[in-house]
Amino acid sequence: MNILIKFKKTVIPNRKEQEQLKKIADFSINLVKKEATKYSEVNTIEFAGSYAKGTWLPKSQDIDIFVKFHENTNPEKFESIGKKIGFDSLKKFKPYVRYSEHPYVEAFVKGKRVNVVPCYDVKSGNWKSAADRSPFHTKFILNSLDQSHKNEVRMLKKFLIDNDLYGAEIAKQAFSGYVAEVLILYYGSFLKVIKAAANFRWNQIIGKATKKFDTPLVIIDPIDSNRNLGTAVSIENIGRLVLLSRAFLKKPSLFFKPKKPSKKNLENTLVLTFGYKKRSPDVIWGQLKRSASALTKQLNLAGFNVLRSQVVTDEISNAALIFLLQSIKIEKRMVRKGPDFFRSKDSDKFISKNNKKSIVMWIGDGGRILSLQNRLENDAVGFLRNILKNKIKTSGVSNGLLPDFKKGFKIQYGKQVKNKFIKKAIQALASTDEYTFYSS
Amino acid sequence: MNILIKFKKTVIPNRKEQEQLKKIADFSINLVKKEATKYSEVNTIEFAGSYAKGTWLPKSQDIDIFVKFHENTNPEKFESIGKKIGFDSLKKFKPYVRYSEHPYVEAFVKGKRVNVVPCYDVKSGNWKSAADRSPFHTKFILNSLDQSHKNEVRMLKKFLIDNDLYGAEIAKQAFSGYVAEVLILYYGSFLKVIKAAANFRWNQIIGKATKKFDTPLVIIDPIDSNRNLGTAVSIENIGRLVLLSRAFLKKPSLFFKPKKPSKKNLENTLVLTFGYKKRSPDVIWGQLKRSASALTKQLNLAGFNVLRSQVVTDEISNAALIFLLQSIKIEKRMVRKGPDFFRSKDSDKFISKNNKKSIVMWIGDGGRILSLQNRLENDAVGFLRNILKNKIKTSGVSNGLLPDFKKGFKIQYGKQVKNKFIKKAIQALASTDEYTFYSS
Structure with missing residues (x-):
């Protein structure tokens, strides 16, 4: 396909970009190395991630520098020295702490994002922190991919990024850069990955599994056959990859078009918006997702049909839970189902409890006693407000958010929302992704 | 219970009534016998039903006279001679034909209803017409019930009548007089029947079953152990008997109160009303019931929630199907569920078919492709009219009613209906029977 040759050109950084990034990377790692020599706990410093592997994309700014600690270092020292090395080495560049299971330090050095990440220097499989696998991934990919395959990885990553399918973090639940590399290794090229994805079956297995995994897509980590990278991917995102792949094969120019905005x-x-006290991204995203899922359940139980939900946050202090409902207002009446009349005690109880509330009570086709009643609340706004004001503790909303909700929240209809990033999320939720649902 | 003694007094006809009915019965049977001697096909004439059995109630007017034909009589002669004997014997009393599987003749003789019913004179079990069992039932009950038990039958029948639970015909699907007799025989008294009914279990068996019957209540016909009299009773009516029995045991005065009208x-x-060309009651009731059930199914499939339905007819020319809905108007939007995205061909088909109709299309939690769409019709009146005008042939509406519907029909809301007997049925459908759902 001609389009692929054109596409490939756009994803390979030019010589100038490569030299520029190398310069900043070398400069940064030297700063880190200098600081690290002060600590006997540190064994070695090395690049990891897409920069080290040579799978980064033009305009990408990430340089990951891993500080490998002796595996006997206790967790407190691991964290404090890790942070100190990051801060001290990058002190000229306004460093700040970020969290992903454990803290690391980030700064922008001459326009490029540099991450200084502590990990343990362990043997493969003896993982002590979540970052420990990274150097092994780097080594494995460097040993397995030649330049041509690296460029195929770049194409796949660009395809995923453009279609909002990139990122394994809980906020995204999509495909990581490492997964892109594993897919290229397994299938051989970008086009072969697309062809394979178009034909994925339920419980498709990529790699050699040592045990049964029950996810729709199983992607075995080549350096740890007990690990299923597919666990991090939502079924919606697997589905979107599958449908986009089918669309791409029908009309390969497709994904070059910009995404159309919602009509x-x-x-x-x-939309439920609120402010929160800053915490690590992984923590707040987890709390938001759990809360959205709990409130979805409550809304559904009350008769509101939640079609889709989404959570968004600026990762600083503003967050929103967004629910697309079939209707904000539902029918005033509902049917409460009682036991069948053969169950004497339960029937008595149901009748005496519901007799006065009933508009009409009768025996249904299956013999169950049924009661038509008015709902307590048939407006979703009122229902949600009542839960958050009076029943939040038993609602399933994440405990971590309770203090934030106590300080205040706002319930709005989608069109009332002014905030830009929330508005964007609403638009995405309430519109069809025309590339995913492409029809020739 | 004192109340039972009082009750019993009200259900036993006094001597005067008994003598009066006997006089009319003897007079009528002599007329029939005189006519019947003209036909060699007739073996014998005898009383059957509640008059013969002595289980009739005060103010009851039914005298059943059975004309027993030789079993070799061909069906045409059986029908024509049967009708002729009835007409000729009762010619002074404006006789007319009625149907219940086969024709019989009815007339009011001095204020009492007299039925002249042909049947075959067969051995038990060799039934040729639906009426053949009756003389056996009569004989069996006369041999099994003494005067005291007959009075208990009268109490049970009165209880069933007062609570609208009497009649095995398809219009009622409730308890026949014969079932009342069988229940008294089995349990011993009215109160014992009530106590038993209050504790009925699912698939309760009354009598000795020779095979498995899968109805909620199994009542074996004592003269034919292959016959389950419970088949004729709807689960709603079984449930109402059970609940009324429980209520009666809690507060025995209960059933003497008149039924309260719907609040x-x-x-x-x-309400769908229409006229029809006269036909036998069994036929029109069957057609109405089948049609109501088909239209209920159509309404439910279209998203309208039918809570209860009822059919009524004056058995002459007017009928109505009545549907109690959760709402006449439902939400404008609905979700159409597609296949899961793994099913490539089906997904393609679903997407291309529904893409333009979709307000939004997305992948649901289970991996299925979902599409939010506007309904073609969200008003039940419009929906029903469309079915009856344009899709009646595939709607499941009884073929027998199609010519009647072609001549015209009317769709109304419950409160628009003026006709008294339809109005009464609507009231019953849309209100709670307070005796059935009694709560102390």
Whole structure:
């Protein structure tokens, strides 16, 4: 395909970009090495991630520098020295702490993002921190991919990024850079990955599994056959990759088009916005996702049909839970189902409890006693407000968010929202991704 | 219970009534006998039913006279001679034909209803017409019930009548007089029947079953152990007997109160009225019931929630199907569920078919492709009218009613209906029977 040759050109950084990044990377790692020599706990310093592997994309700014600690270092020292090395080495560049299971330090050095990440220097499989696998991934990919394959990885990563399918973190639940590398290794090229994805079956297995994994897509980590990288990917994102791949094969130019904005912003969107005290991204995303799923359950139980939900946060202090409902207002009446009349005690109980509330009570086709009643609440806004004000402790909303909700929250319809990043999320939720649902 | 003694007094006809009915019965049977001697096909004439058995109630008017034909009589002669004997013997009393599987003749003789019913004079078990069992039932009950038990039958029948639970015909699907007799025989008294009914279990068996019957209540016919009299009773009516029995045991005076009229006539009732060409009651009731059930299915498939339905007819020319809905108007939008995205061909088909109709299309939690769409019709009146005008042939509506519907029909809301007997049925459908759902 001609389009692929054109595409490949756009994903390979030019010589100038490569030299520039190398310069900053070398400069940064030297700063880190200098600081690290002060600590006997540190064994070695090395690059990891896409810079080290040579799978980074033009305009990408990430340089990952891993500080490998002796495996006997206790966790407190590991964290404190890790942070100190990061801060001291990058002190001229306004460093700050970020968290992903454990803290690391980030700064922008001459325009490029540099991450100084502590990990343990362990043998493969003896993982002590979540970052320990990274150097092994780097080594494995460097040994397995030649330049041509690296460029195929770049194409796949660009395809995933452009279609909002990139990132294994909980906020995204999509495909990581490492997964892109594993897929290219397994299938051989970008086009072969696309062809394979178009034909994925339920419980598709990529790699050699040592045990049974029950996810829709199983991607075995080549350096740890007990690990399924597919666990991190939501079924929606697997589905989007599959459908986009089919669309791409039908019309290969497709993904070069920019994403069309939503034509119609649905009126049936309910938005709960609130401020929160800053915490690590992984923590707040987890809390938001759990809370959205709990409130979805409550809304559904009350008769509101939640079609889709989404959470967003600026990762600083603002967050929103967004619910696309079939209707904000539902029917005033509902049917409460009682036991069948043969169950004497339960029937008595149901009748005496519901007799006065019933508009009509009768025996249904299956012999169950049924009661038509007015709902306590048929408006989703009122229902949600009541839960958050009076029943939040038993609602399933993440405990970590309770203090934030106590300080205040706002419930709005989708079209009332002014905040840009929330508005964007509402638009995405309430519109069809025309590339995913491409029809020739 | 004192109340039972009082009750019993009200159900036993006094001497005067008994003598009066006997006089009319003897007079009528002599007329029939005189006519019947003209036909060699007739073996004998005898009383059957509640008059013969002595289980009739005060103010009851039914005298059943059975004309027993030689079993070799061909069906045409059986019908024509049967009708002729009835007409000729009762010619002074404006006789007319009625149907219940085969024709019989009815007339009011001095204020009492007299039925002249042909049947075959067969051995037990060799039934040729539906009426053949009756003389055996009569004989069996006369041999099994003494005067005291007959009075208990009268109490049970009165209880069933007062609570609208009497009649095995398809219009009622409740308890026949014969079932009342069988229940008294089996349990011993009215109160014992009530106590038993209060504790009925699913698939309760009354009598000795020779095979498995899969109805909620199994009542074996004592003269034919292959016959389950429970088949004729709807689960709603079984449930009402069970609940009324429990209520009666808690507060025995209960059933003497008149039935309270519905407090509130629900606005969510949809009524389809039409005229029809006269036919036998069994036929029209069957057609109405089948049609109501088919239209209920269509309404439910379209998203309208039918809570209860009822059919009524004056058995002459007017009929109505009544539907109690959760709402006449439902939400404008609905979710259409597609296949899961793994099924490549089906997904393609679903996407291309539904893409333009979709307000939003997305991948659901289970991997299925979902599409939010506007309904073609969200008003039950419009929906029903469309079915009856354009899709009646594939709607499941009984073929027998199609010519009647072609001549015209009317769709109304419950409160628009003026006709008294339909109005009464709507009230019953849209209100709670307070005796059935009694709570102390």
